[in-house]
Amino acid sequence: IGLAVNSCERQRIMVVGTNVTTVQQVSSYCLESQAEVLPYYGTPSKEEVDLFKPQIWVICLPIPQNLQLPTNAHLILWEEPPAVLQAISNRAELLTCLEQLSL
Secondary structure (H helix, E strand, C coil), X not given: CHHHHHHCCCCEEEEXXXXXXXXXXXXXXXXXXXXXXXXXXXXXXXXHHHHHCCCEEEEECCCCCCCCCCCCCEEEEECCCCCCCCCECCHHHHHHHHXXXXX
């Protein structure tokens, strides 16, 4: 019974960035994956991160100042237009990444 409960647990995704419009847009895309999403504008404190316990981080470039990620963080970079290697910039790519990380 414990496994069934855990398999139904939704992923927790923290979307972090300095541009409010971008963070809101990316957060709405993440919600399509049926995840719990916490949009964050700026740099979250350690306490805020500890409370939400994100499993996946979506960083909307440029990276907010003083952002410290856990060493085991699953990380997705978002940039429009994509100029950074490995950054994604559209809804379909984001949902594909989220699906791959949930396997």
